[in-house]
Amino acid sequence: MKRLSLLFGLLFLLSGTGWGATGRMCFQCHPRAKFLKGRPHAPVAKGACVDCHRPHVARHKGLLSEAPPELCFSCHKKVKEALKTAVLVHPPFRQGACLRCHASHTSPGKGLLKGSLSKVCFSCHKDLKTSFTHVHAPFGKGRCLACHEPHASGDRRLLKRKGAKLCLSCHKPTPKLKKTHPGTLETMDCLSCHHPHGSARKGILRDVSHPPYAQGKCAGCHAKRNLGAALCFSCHEEIQKTFDHFHNHLLGGYSPNPCLLCHSPHLADTKAMLKDTPRRLCQQCHPETYRQREETLYSHPKWKLCIECHAPHGSNHPAMLKGNGNDVCIRCHETQGKFTHPVGEKVRDPRNGQPITCVTCHNTMGTNFKYNLRLSGEAALCIECHKNY
Amino acid sequence: MYRMSQKLLRERSFSGRSCRTFYLGLIVCLLMVLGLGSTLHAGSWRLVASIEKGKAGIFLHYPLGLNYDAALGRLYVADAGNNRLISYTTDWKPLKIFDAAGQLRGPIGMVRERDGSLWVVERPINSLTFINLKLRKVERHHLTLKGRPVLVDKMTLWKDRLVILDRATGKILMLRKDLTVEREFAPGSRNFKGFFDLKSKGDILWGMETLSGRLFGFDASGKVIDTFVPKKHLPQPVSFDRDAEGNVYILDRYMKKLLIFNRDGSLRYEMLKKGFKPGQLSYPWEVLMVGRSLLILDEGNGRIDVWNR
Known part of the structure; x- marks a missing residue:
C-alpha cells in the first residue's frame, strides 16, 4: 500500500511540476529561440509542450498525443462546432489538414499562419x-x-x-x-x-456587358421585371425550350427570376453571363457533390467542368446528363464506345432490367476504386450481375 | 489448485440460472442501446413487390409520375421514357397500356377525372393535355399566368379542381374548368424558395419547398394552416408524403434514402440505400402512400418498389 501511494505521489509530482518545468526540459535540446520567434502558439509560449506532445512515445508523428485535427479541436472547440454545422466548408478544413495553413509552434503573422496570408492562400489558389x-x-x-x-x-x-x-x-x-x-x-x-x-x-x-445594359436600355427589362423568366425568354426565345425536359433548372420561386440564379443581368466575366465559373457556381446548391469528390480517391479528370457532361438548363436523363449513360461518355471515350463490355438497349442489367451503360459501372463524380468504378473491379463489381463467377 | 477449480465449478453451477437471466438481460439492454428501437421501425417495412414492366413485358424507362385512384383501386404510372401510361391493379399487376395511339410525348404525370377522362403533363412540349377516352380526343393546352408561360409539373385533383405545380414561378395553381387560374398557393414569407412537390390530404393541400424540404399546408382559401420543418439537412429532397399518424416521409434523390420524420420535424429513422437491386435506389423521384403501402418510384432503376408493414 505504501509503495502504491509513493507511486501515485511521484506521478502527481511529475504531472504537477507544471509547464515551466516540461518546457524547460524540452528546450534543453530543442532551441527555445526557434520556438518563441514571432507569435508563438499559446501552449508554446507557456512552455506547455506536453499539451500536444508526449515526452516518451506516441502513436503519431512528432510525438503528438493525438493527430490533427482532433488535437487542435481539443482546445479550438468553436472551430470544431463550425465544421459540424456548416454546409460549405473550406476543403483543407474539412479534410482536417490544419497544418496546411497553420504552423504548429510559431509564425511571423497573426493566426499562426505558415506565411503571409496571401502566400498561404495562393499556395493552393494558383x-x-x-x-x-x-x-x-x-x-x-x-x-x-x-x-x-x-x-x-x-x-x-x-x-x-x-x-x-x-x-x-x-x-x-x-x-x-x-x-x-x-x-x-x-x-x-x-x-x-x-x-x-x-x-x-x-x-x-466585370468585362462583358449584357447588350441592353451596354446600350442603356434599362427600361426594356426593368419595366417588365415582374415577368420573371419570361422576361429573358422574350429575347432568348430559343432558350425557353431548353427547359422543356423531364429535369430542368427552372426553379421558379427560388428567385423572382430563376434565370438570375446563375446568370448576371448586367455584367459578367463571360459571354454566357454566368455569375461564376460553373465549378464554383454549381457548388452553391450542390455542395454534397463537391464533398463526394473531396472524400473519394478517384474522380473524372474533367470533374470541374460540370457543363461538359451536364446540361445546365434541362435534360431528359437522370443527373441532367447531356445524353444517356453511353452517349455522354463516348463523345470523348470513342474506343470504349466500340470495344468494351456490351452496352446499349439490347444488353439489360439483370438487377433492374435497364439498358447497361457506362454509368452502370462507373461513377465519375468520385469513388474509391480505380477508373471511377462503383465497386472493386477485382470481383465485387462483376459479381453483382455475373453471379456464377 | 484442484480445490480451487472445484470451488469455481460449484459456484458456476449454483449461479447458472441467475447467470442466464443476467446475460439475457444484458443482451436485451445491448440491443436497445445499439438502436434496435430504430431498426424495428425501419425493419418493419417489407418489400412486397417491384413494378418493373408494363403488360407487354417492356421494362419501364424513366418513369416519372405516380397516381393512385382510390375509387377505382388503380395505380397509374407515367412511363416518360416509353411515351406511355400504364395502369396496375391493387395487387400491382399490369392492367392496361395507353399511349393515345402513339401521340403521347414524354408524360411525366397524370390524374384521372371521375368521368374517366385524363389530364396528362407532356413535358417535352410543355402541355397540360386533356384526353377524353370515350371520344378518343386529345386536347393540348399551353397555360399562361399573368402573361408568362406556366411550366406544368406535378399535379393532383383536390376539391374537384385540378391543382398543378408551376415550376416557372414555384407556385401551386388551382385551375378552373376552363384552365384559368382560380387561386395561387404560396406562403407570404420573403425567404420562400418555391415548391418542388405537392400532395393533397383531405382538406389540406401540402407543398414541399425546393431544397429545404419545408412543408406548407394550405386550406382551400390559400391560407397556410400548418407547416413542417425537417430538423435535418436534406441535400436534394424531391418528394414527400404523410401517413395517417402525421409522420412525414421525405425522399432524397442525392442521399438515395427515404427519411421518416415525426410531426415535430425530428427524424424518426431512415430507410433504403443506393444500389440497383430491388429495394435499393438509383435516382428516386416520388414517394406515395397508398393505404398502408409505401410506393417508391425510382427513375434510375425504372421501377416502383412497394413496401408494406
Missing part, C-alpha cells in the same frame, strides 16, 4: 488572376480574410456576410454611392457587376 489594371484594395494588399472566412460559411465563396452587407461594411452608403446605384443598396448583389478582386474597367466592373 489559378486566381492577380494582375489587374484596377485592383480591389483588400485583394491588392493580400488581405483575403477581409471578405472571406477561412474555415466555413453559408456561401460557396466562403464570404463573411451575405449580399451587399459585406461590401457596405467598408463602402459606406454615401450620397454619391446611392446616386450611382438606384434602388435599395442593402438588397443589391454587388458581385453581380463588380469583380471582387480586380478588373480592366474602372470601378472594377
Whole structure:
C-alpha cells in the first residue's frame, strides 16, 4: 500500500511540476529561440509542450498525443462546432489538414499562419488572376480574410456576410454611392457587376456587358421585371425550350427570376453571363457533390467542368446528363464506345432490367476504386450481375 | 489448485440460472442501446413487390409520375421514357397500356377525372393535355399566368379542381374548368424558395419547398394552416408524403434514402440505400402512400418498389 501511494505521489509530482518545468526540459535540446520567434502558439509560449506532445512515445508523428485535427479541436472547440454545422466548408478544413495553413509552434503573422496570408492562400489558389489594371484594395494588399472566412460559411465563396452587407461594411452608403446605384443598396448583389478582386474597367466592373445594359436600355427589362423568366425568354426565345425536359433548372420561386440564379443581368466575366465559373457556381446548391469528390480517391479528370457532361438548363436523363449513360461518355471515350463490355438497349442489367451503360459501372463524380468504378473491379463489381463467377 | 477449480465449478453451477437471466438481460439492454428501437421501425417495412414492366413485358424507362385512384383501386404510372401510361391493379399487376395511339410525348404525370377522362403533363412540349377516352380526343393546352408561360409539373385533383405545380414561378395553381387560374398557393414569407412537390390530404393541400424540404399546408382559401420543418439537412429532397399518424416521409434523390420524420420535424429513422437491386435506389423521384403501402418510384432503376408493414 505504501509503495502504491509513493507511486501515485511521484506521478502527481511529475504531472504537477507544471509547464515551466516540461518546457524547460524540452528546450534543453530543442532551441527555445526557434520556438518563441514571432507569435508563438499559446501552449508554446507557456512552455506547455506536453499539451500536444508526449515526452516518451506516441502513436503519431512528432510525438503528438493525438493527430490533427482532433488535437487542435481539443482546445479550438468553436472551430470544431463550425465544421459540424456548416454546409460549405473550406476543403483543407474539412479534410482536417490544419497544418496546411497553420504552423504548429510559431509564425511571423497573426493566426499562426505558415506565411503571409496571401502566400498561404495562393499556395493552393494558383489559378486566381492577380494582375489587374484596377485592383480591389483588400485583394491588392493580400488581405483575403477581409471578405472571406477561412474555415466555413453559408456561401460557396466562403464570404463573411451575405449580399451587399459585406461590401457596405467598408463602402459606406454615401450620397454619391446611392446616386450611382438606384434602388435599395442593402438588397443589391454587388458581385453581380463588380469583380471582387480586380478588373480592366474602372470601378472594377466585370468585362462583358449584357447588350441592353451596354446600350442603356434599362427600361426594356426593368419595366417588365415582374415577368420573371419570361422576361429573358422574350429575347432568348430559343432558350425557353431548353427547359422543356423531364429535369430542368427552372426553379421558379427560388428567385423572382430563376434565370438570375446563375446568370448576371448586367455584367459578367463571360459571354454566357454566368455569375461564376460553373465549378464554383454549381457548388452553391450542390455542395454534397463537391464533398463526394473531396472524400473519394478517384474522380473524372474533367470533374470541374460540370457543363461538359451536364446540361445546365434541362435534360431528359437522370443527373441532367447531356445524353444517356453511353452517349455522354463516348463523345470523348470513342474506343470504349466500340470495344468494351456490351452496352446499349439490347444488353439489360439483370438487377433492374435497364439498358447497361457506362454509368452502370462507373461513377465519375468520385469513388474509391480505380477508373471511377462503383465497386472493386477485382470481383465485387462483376459479381453483382455475373453471379456464377 | 484442484480445490480451487472445484470451488469455481460449484459456484458456476449454483449461479447458472441467475447467470442466464443476467446475460439475457444484458443482451436485451445491448440491443436497445445499439438502436434496435430504430431498426424495428425501419425493419418493419417489407418489400412486397417491384413494378418493373408494363403488360407487354417492356421494362419501364424513366418513369416519372405516380397516381393512385382510390375509387377505382388503380395505380397509374407515367412511363416518360416509353411515351406511355400504364395502369396496375391493387395487387400491382399490369392492367392496361395507353399511349393515345402513339401521340403521347414524354408524360411525366397524370390524374384521372371521375368521368374517366385524363389530364396528362407532356413535358417535352410543355402541355397540360386533356384526353377524353370515350371520344378518343386529345386536347393540348399551353397555360399562361399573368402573361408568362406556366411550366406544368406535378399535379393532383383536390376539391374537384385540378391543382398543378408551376415550376416557372414555384407556385401551386388551382385551375378552373376552363384552365384559368382560380387561386395561387404560396406562403407570404420573403425567404420562400418555391415548391418542388405537392400532395393533397383531405382538406389540406401540402407543398414541399425546393431544397429545404419545408412543408406548407394550405386550406382551400390559400391560407397556410400548418407547416413542417425537417430538423435535418436534406441535400436534394424531391418528394414527400404523410401517413395517417402525421409522420412525414421525405425522399432524397442525392442521399438515395427515404427519411421518416415525426410531426415535430425530428427524424424518426431512415430507410433504403443506393444500389440497383430491388429495394435499393438509383435516382428516386416520388414517394406515395397508398393505404398502408409505401410506393417508391425510382427513375434510375425504372421501377416502383412497394413496401408494406
